[in-house]
Amino acid sequence: MDKENMKLFFLILLCYGSFAVKHSLNYFIIGSSGVLNISEFAGVLMVDGVQMGYCDVSKKILEPRQEWAKNILKKHPEQLDWYKHKCFEDQPNFFRELISSLKQQFNQSEGVHILQRIDGCEWDETTGEVIGMTQYHYNGEDFLEFNLETLTWIALKPEADVTKLKWDTDQLGIKHRENDLTKICPEYLKLYVEYEKSFPQTKVPPSVSLLQKTPSSPVSCHATGFYPDRAEMFWRKDGEELHEGVEIGEILPNNDGTFQMSADLSILSVTPEDWGRYDCVFQLSGGEDIITNLNESIIRTNWKGESHFDTPIPIIVAVGAVVMLIAAVGFVVYKKKGERLTEAVSTTER
The missing domain is CATH 2.60.40.10 (Immunoglobulins)
Known part of the structure; x- marks a missing residue:
């Protein structure tokens, strides 16, 4: 390749890299049983790696963590209502029931038990491509993963087969999960990115x-x-x-x-x-x-x-202690899954 063609080649790469912009909406949700000083249910909402919101059932906290996120709630109060329902009613009940079911399945009457769900979506602003994912982890181990292509659950360990078979027959739950990852999540993500971009980006030195x-x-x-x-x-x-x-x-x-x-x-x-x-x-x-x-x-x-x-x-x-635990789990999953999305938790039922 001669020098002129080499320059053109690198110019094309530079232009492609400049315009290829990806955004992510990620949820981390954690439920616990038998854990002192940690909320029974908590969640973190991340947009492009920045914490946008935080939920803690025990402390009755549901709040935005960015100024531009506060603007969203002012202009879209239905968002606050939606998250209130998910944070204080829908998801805590679902996590309690699932943890109780898993404890019975594994014959675990006492001790500390942790259930995490990590899911969300990634949106390529250039191509319009959207990728969604959902993963469950129980007591620090991979448990279940949702396959958007086949619309089935994947058991990540033999003990998860029972739950997989049960959830695969729940066609309504499958449709909700597909809708969350392919429609609701991208819709919310695009709204959040729009507000994030419009907010003045003030540089803060360390x-x-x-x-x-x-x-x-x-x-x-x-x-x-x-x-x-x-x-x-x-x-x-x-x-x-x-x-x-x-x-x-x-x-x-x-x-x-x-x-x-x-x-x-x-x-x-x-x-x-x-x-x-x-x-x-x-x-x-x-x-x-x-x-x-x-x-x-x-x-x-x-x-x-x-x-x-x-x-x-x-x-x-x-x-905080809960956020540190959630972030640590997310980081481990990110390392394991490579290029897959690592942060996100759907705010609807399975």
């Missing part, structure tokens, strides 16, 4: 700290509270970006709609006199770089041994 568990542990450069999630973080030495001995973490959501991330630097081969040559760099899209020099005097640690680091690490609470 708070950056250097953290370390022990004197020999990697130094973690932790940034939290930034918005939006288009950000990068890396370590550099003498102004040159480092790759060896560096581990970059993923961008994770905080409970307030902002984000956090970390970049770890191994210091085993770094001599004390060279510390000043290392910097942590945080870059927020369209903003100025935040540079933090590797300085032992500002490192925070809980290490109580013989060390010159004696500043305690503050407890960073990014999300």
Whole structure:
């Protein structure tokens, strides 16, 4: 391929990548039995990876978590009524009954039991393609998955066969599930994206700290509270970006709609006199770089041994206990399913 054709080829790729925009509406729902200090039923609504709403039955909470989400409820009060019904009546009852049924099936009279449902849809703004999914997980293990092509349930473990056979005969439930994933979810997603785009996107810089568990542990450069999630973080030495001995973490959501991330630097081969040559760099899209020099005097640690680091690490609470559990489950499912959708929970019955 000659140079001109090569330029054209990359230009086409660049244009395609610029216009290919995908959006996601994801629900995480969790029901529990025998768990202290955690709500019996809670849910999180995510739009494009940002928490839009939160529901907690025990605390009687149902609230939007973004300003643009509040505008939706003002102009579309029927949305609030719909979510109230699902959050406080429909879904809690369904989860209680299902957990009770599964406990009987597995002969589990006592103990802690957790049921999660993760479902929703992804919409390609360019092609119009919509992909939906629903997954159930019981006590931390894959349980059931809905197949939109065959309109049947897939048992992800032998013990789920009983539930699969029962739900496959429920044709009304199947139709509700198909309608949720192919019509209601995309309709809501497009509405939410429209409001999200119309809302002014204010950039919020993070708070950056250097953290370390022990004197020999990697130094973690932790940034939290930034918005939006288009950000990068890396370590550099003498102004040159480092790759060896560096581990970059993923961008994770905080409970307030902002984000956090970390970049770890191994210091085993770094001599004390060279510390000043290392910097942590945080870059927020369209903003100025935040540079933090590797300085032992500002490192925070809980290490109580013989060390010159004696500043305690503050407890960073990014999300509440329930949300953390839900997010952790969603992250595991995302890793397992690869390119499949990972976040979403239908707000109707099966």
